[in-house]
Amino acid sequence: xxxxxxxFDTYWRFATLRQEVFFNKINNAPQPWTxxxxxxxxxxxxxxxxxDRVSQYLIKNVIMMRIEVRMKKKFxxxxxx
Numbered sequence: 001x002x003x004x005x006x007x008f009d010t011y012w013r014f015a016t017l018r019q020e021v022f023f024n025k026i027n028n029a030p031q032p033w034t035x036x037x038x039x040x041x042x043x044x045x046x047x048x049x050x051x052d053r054v055s056q057y058l059i060k061n062v063i064m065m066r067i068e069v070r071m072k073k074k075f076x077x078x079x080x081x
Contacts, residue, residue, distance in 0.1 A: 018044055022051070 017039050024033035034040050049055055 014039075022048070 017034055017036050021033040021039060032040050050059065
């Protein structure tokens with residue numbers, strides 16, 4: 001498959017800008033975090049999947065809760081010995 005260089009370059013420019021916005025946001029840099037009107041105006045998936053709202057909810061309220069329940073259960077089992 002032949003990759004057109006202009007498409008490849010455009011994708012990586014977009015990825016770089018999106019990553020810069022991510023870092024500016026988490027570092028509490030003043031807005032606007034980018035001069036790119038499209039990236040500034042529209043929401044995109046987070047650069048890191050674990051940073052999006054749904055993933056954060058699942059990590060905090062499902063995964064960590066299951067780990068906490070297992071730890072408590074193990075503690076109770078070990079305390080009974």
